[in-house]
Amino acid sequence: MRKVVVNLRTCLGCKSCELACALSHSGHESLAEALATRPVRRIRLRRHGEAFAPVTCRHCLDAPCVFACISGARQRTDEGIRTNDSRCVACGMCYMVCPSGAIERNPATRSFASCDRCGDGEPRCVDACPTGALRLIEDESAPSIYFEILEASEVSS
Amino acid sequence: MTYVIIGSSAAGLNAAAAIRKADADGEILLLTREHARHYSRPLLSYYLAGKIDEEGLLYGGGDYLNGIRATLLSGKDVARLDVYAREAVCTDGSVFPYDRLLIACGGVAEQPEIPGVDLAGVFHFRTLVDTRAISATIERARVCVTMGGGLVSLKAAEALRERGVEEVHLVVGSDRVMSQAMDAGGAALLTKRLSENGVHTHTGESVEAVFGEDAPGGQGRRVRGVSLRGGRQIECQMVLIGKGVRPDLSLARGAGIETEWGILVNERMQTSVCDIYAAGDVAQAHDALHGEARVNALWPLAAQQGSVAGSNMAGRDAIYPGWFAMNSLQVFGLPVVTMGLVTARQEDGLEVLTHVDERREVYRKLVLREGRLVGCAIVGDTDASCLVGLARSRVDVSSFKEELVLSGLTDYRNVVTLMT
Numbered sequence: 001m002r003k004v005v006v007n008l009r010t011c012l013g014c015k016s017c018e019l020a021c022a023l024s025h026s027g028h029e030s031l032a033e034a035l036a037t038r039p040v041r042r043i044r045l046r047r048h049g050e051a052f053a054p055v056t057c058r059h060c061l062d063a064p065c066v067f068a069c070i071s072g073a074r075q076r077t078d079e080g081i082r083t084n085d086s087r088c089v090a091c092g093m094c095y096m097v098c099p100s101g102a103i104e105r106n107p108a109t110r111s112f113a114s115c116d117r118c119g120d121g122e123p124r125c126v127d128a129c130p131t132g133a134l135r136l137i138e139d140e141s142a143p144s145i146y147f148e149i150l151e152a153s154e155v156s157s
Numbered sequence: 158m159t160y161v162i163i164g165s166s167a168a169g170l171n172a173a174a175a176i177r178k179a180d181a182d183g184e185i186l187l188l189t190r191e192h193a194r195h196y197s198r199p200l201l202s203y204y205l206a207g208k209i210d211e212e213g214l215l216y217g218g219g220d221y222l223n224g225i226r227a228t229l230l231s232g233k234d235v236a237r238l239d240v241y242a243r244e245a246v247c248t249d250g251s252v253f254p255y256d257r258l259l260i261a262c263g264g265v266a267e268q269p270e271i272p273g274v275d276l277a278g279v280f281h282f283r284t285l286v287d288t289r290a291i292s293a294t295i296e297r298a299r300v301c302v303t304m305g306g307g308l309v310s311l312k313a314a315e316a317l318r319e320r321g322v323e324e325v326h327l328v329v330g331s332d333r334v335m336s337q338a339m340d341a342g343g344a345a346l347l348t349k350r351l352s353e354n355g356v357h358t359h360t361g362e363s364v365e366a367v368f369g370e371d372a373p374g375g376q377g378r379r380v381r382g383v384s385l386r387g388g389r390q391i392e393c394q395m396v397l398i399g400k401g402v403r404p405d406l407s408l409a410r411g412a413g414i415e416t417e418w419g420i421l422v423n424e425r426m427q428t429s430v431c432d433i434y435a436a437g438d439v440a441q442a443h444d445a446l447h448g449e450a451r452v453n454a455l456w457p458l459a460a461q462q463g464s465v466a467g468s469n470m471a472g473r474d475a476i477y478p479g480w481f482a483m484n485s486l487q488v489f490g491l492p493v494v495t496m497g498l499v500t501a502r503q504e505d506g507l508e509v510l511t512h513v514d515e516r517r518e519v520y521r522k523l524v525l526r527e528g529r530l531v532g533c534a535i536v537g538d539t540d541a542s543c544l545v546g547l548a549r550s551r552v553d554v555s556s557f558k559e560e561l562v563l564s565g566l567t568d569y570r571n572v573v574t575l576m577t
Binding site for chain 1: 170213456457461464494549550567568569
């Protein structure tokens with residue numbers, strides 16, 4: 001399965017990924033039109049000590065969000081975890097159980113959203129990253145790889 | 158291999174999916190006493206509100222069971238188990254032999270013993286049949302009273318208001334709504350939001366009797382109102398019973414399976430009888446925050462337990478990690494997340510941190526034991542992410558507890574351990 005990984009050493013924290021993600025999911029081509037719809041990003045720049053960490057859905061193999069979903073809207077597919085929006089009732093169970101904090105709540109619409117890898121195409125966040133800190137890799141075995149460059153000492157500190 | 162699953166809700170459906178993942182050929186039979194398809198019980202309030210239709214009630218859609226090649230037989234009420242012949246025997250005389258059996262029959266609603274509960278217009282709100290009956294009489298109901306102020310009553314109240322019922326009165330025995338899963342501070346915000354939306358809360362009260370009147374056209378007796386213990390009467394045309402559920406242990410006890418509050422299971426969801434498993438609202442399974450086996454009748458736990466049971470039934474080794482009480486919902490647009498030992502107080506030897514912002518209608522409470530998160534109540538438009546993960550992974554949050562209670566997780570370094 002393809003997954004997005006982050007190199008924490010080269011992320012500048014510029015939020016280009018957030019912007020590209022929000023635009024991609026706004027249903028509009030132009031940024032100006034998209035802004036009017038108050039789109040929600042599905043990747044979020046978080047702080048990681050002195051560094052930055054863009055966080056998005058890791059498409060866990062044993063995903064708690066899938067079990068938590070009361071309508072069965074959230075299911076694992078061959079392309080990763082997807083929400084069938086027409087079946088979602090916005091209870092927020094998936095948001096609550098996600099260990100990564102990768103599901104976003106949109107207070108305006110009272111709905112929830114997470115990374116769908118921009119459908120079948122290239123994730124726009126990867127395209128938009130100016131330093132190549134975000135990359136798309138093919139990786140079946142390791143659901144835990146999300147932060148690519150992370151020494152053991154950095155994890156524990 | 159024949160797998161028989163008693164029940165067709167969270168535990169049963171997820172067990173069936175897990176079995177199919179591990180066993181491509183086995184026969185999977187789900188038996189339900191209800192005359193209904195594989196609907197999701199927590200969606201009933203959305204259905205009552207008119208937000209989804211009957212197709213929308215079906216877990217994972219109408220084709221879900223076809224997709225995992227499982228067969229649901231409705232109207233099959235299992236009366237007893239013959240653990241020596243390895244058969245489930247139904248009230249209609251039909252017999253289902255099994256190689257592996259899962260008891261996922263859930264709970265039964267508590268029935269209050271007061272006069273008048275047999276009148277027309279008094280309903281439980283637990284099954285699709287209940288919900289259709291409520292829906293069919295809703296037009297006549299200007300005022301509705303719910304007995305109980307738990308989560309089901311709150312969601313029912315919201316649905317009734319959306320369907321045009323003018324007033325809903327929650328009659329609550331304790332001092333607040335959601336007393337099992339919410340503390341006083343969070344409940345206060347909820348009560349405010351409810352009353353702004355025509356739902357009135359009567360705490361420390363109980364319904365002593367439901368009184369009736371003759372329905373027109375000789376249609377028998379129907380609800381006219383309720384009398385409360387404090388002496389007050391409320392005129393109403395509908396009463397909902399929401400006094401909670403308890404595990405349905407009749408089958409297990411009849412079969413000599415060990416029970417306590419629920420059916421006792423180990424970390425593989427096996428009961429005390431060979432090849433019989435239990436999961437969901439009927440099971441008493443390990444709870445990591447309480448450190449003991451508990452009945453937690455909640456969807457995410459039932460689904461996880463069902464999946465673990467299904468994997469083990471089909472010969473894979475799966476271990477239930479001991480999930481704990483957790484819930485997320487929105488009540489009239491007010492988001493609520495609760496988890497674990499949420500009603501705990503400082504006096505219980507636990508550390509309690511709270512943050513209240515009345516203007517923004519935000520309430521945040523964290524409960525820590527030895528630096529680790531063991532409970533939370535988060536109400537309002539505020540960050541509730543990662544808290545279940547932090548509790549689940551037993552992360553020591555003491556170095557960032559102040560920011561955690563104020564605004565939620567800010568430094569992602571603290572959750573990297575959750576992801577490995």
